[in-house]
Amino acid sequence: xxxxxxxxxxxxxxxxxxxVSPWRATPxxxxxxxxxxxxxxxxxxxxxxxxxxxxxxxYTVFRFRHREGSKAAYQPENKKLERWLIGGTSVGIMALLAxxxxxxxxxxxxxxxxxTVEVLGQQWQWRYRLPGTDGKLGKTDVRYVSAANxxxxxxxxxxGGNNVLVNSxxxxxxxxxxxxxxxxxxxxxxxxxxxxxxxxxNMVPGMVTTFWFTPTRVGRFEVLCAQLCGVAHYNMRGYxxxxxxxxxxxxxxxxxxxxxxxxxxxxxQPALSERAIQGRSLAQSKGCxxxxxxxxxxxxxxxxxxxxxxxxxxxxxxxxxxDEAYLKDFIRNPQSRVVKGFAPIMPKIEMSDDxxxxxxxxxxxxxxxxxxxxxxxxxx
Ligand code: CUA
Numbered sequence: 001x002x003x004x005x006x007x008x009x010x011x012x013x014x015x016x017x018x019x020v021s022p023w024r025a026t027p028x029x030x031x032x033x034x035x036x037x038x039x040x041x042x043x044x045x046x047x048x049x050x051x052x053x054x055x056x057x058x059y060t061v062f063r064f065r066h067r068e069g070s071k072a073a074y075q076p077e078n079k080k081l082e083r084w085l086i087g088g089t090s091v092g093i094m095a096l097l098a099x100x101x102x103x104x105x106x107x108x109x110x111x112x113x114x115x116t117v118e119v120l121g122q123q124w125q126w127r128y129r130l131p132g133t134d135g136k137l138g139k140t141d142v143r144y145v146s147a148a149n150x151x152x153x154x155x156x157x158x159x160g161g162n163n164v165l166v167n168s169x170x171x172x173x174x175x176x177x178x179x180x181x182x183x184x185x186x187x188x189x190x191x192x193x194x195x196x197x198x199x200x201x202n203m204v205p206g207m208v209t210t211f212w213f214t215p216t217r218v219g220r221f222e223v224l225c226a227q228l229c230g231v232a233h234y235n236m237r238g239y240x241x242x243x244x245x246x247x248x249x250x251x252x253x254x255x256x257x258x259x260x261x262x263x264x265x266x267x268x269q270p271a272l273s274e275r276a277i278q279g280r281s282l283a284q285s286k287g288c289x290x291x292x293x294x295x296x297x298x299x300x301x302x303x304x305x306x307x308x309x310x311x312x313x314x315x316x317x318x319x320x321x322x323d324e325a326y327l328k329d330f331i332r333n334p335q336s337r338v339v340k341g342f343a344p345i346m347p348k349i350e351m352s353d354d355x356x357x358x359x360x361x362x363x364x365x366x367x368x369x370x371x372x373x374x375x376x377x378x379x380x
Pocket of ligand 1: 121
């Protein structure tokens with residue numbers, strides 16, 4: 001009897017929780033209303049099964065409870081009941097699967113006028129590549145993959161030169177324009193996921209996966225990596241900024257092409273040295289960028305712009321020259337001293353000597369050397 005009551009209470013509590021729970025899906029920002037509908041169908045079907053089966057269990061536990069003198073009946077087979085169960089389960093499973101298959105068919109079939117954007121996943125950052133004016137992405141091959149050419153773009157392919165490379169985790173997209181996403185991974189399994197778009201797809205090393213969507217709302221939406229991909233998986237985040245057409249084109253014009261980044265490298269002036277590029281990855285993966293800006297903007301910690309070579313004032317009034325030794329010492333022992341105007345909250349982050357050197361090399365690239373430094377030319 002008690003068991004039956006508990007089961008009924010569980011059913012009531014679960015159904016109630018569904019209706020009063022404050023956790024709801026974020027408002028939709030793409031054309032994929034169908035994804036929500038499919039989820040709703042699944043929820044209704046599984047919900048009905050859950051309620052009916054649970055109440056049936058409660059009923060049988062109560063109705064056939066042990067009583068003095070009662071005896072269980074032995075019934076090895078019941079053809080009629082089996083037919084009903086097989087028929088009912090089959091219809092239920094088909095109703096669960098069919099809508100999903102139809103929507104998935106749409107999801108991977110982009111309209112012909114869709115923009116193409118390639119996303120490259122790497123532990124633990126996002127990069128994006130867009131075609132130039134000819135609308136073509138250049139060929140890629142693992143042989144060409146290096147720190148300076150993470151996409152592995154074939155330098156001999158004429159279609160690759162004008163490809164726009166976004167060396168940041170923020171992608172901009174025009175409003176109301178369908179986008180075909182091509183997804184690749186350079187190392188392990190990742191998953192590109194923007195909850196508001198109801199769109200996600202695994203990124204599998206060695207293959208190109210695809211889906212498409214149309215942004216329907218202006219805003220800045222977070223990209224999450226949805227596959228456990230290593231210790232900094234939680235921090236593999238990016239942004240998709242949806243904006244009007246003119247703003248999008250202004251942003252696009254500010255991004256370097258493959259040709260300009262390669263030209264800078266060949267002229268002996270790499271946009272960033274291999275080591276600084278490694279440092280940039282570390283700044284992302286170790287979470288430094290969450291507190292330190294690189295453009296002079298305020299943050300939880302001091303900005304890196306103009307940090308190297310400057311004289312820093314400490315909370316106790318003393319001063320220190322920011323050089324390599326200072327930075328390394330500070331990163332190794334963040335609590336040993338406090339910079340004036342900042343709270344002593346920098347965490348100690350485990351890093352090898354090699355990683356530390358790379359990170360410092362990257363911070364050095366933001367030193368105040370006036371306009372026209374190689375990095376500013378490359379990142380403008
Ligand atoms: Cu990439 Cu998780």
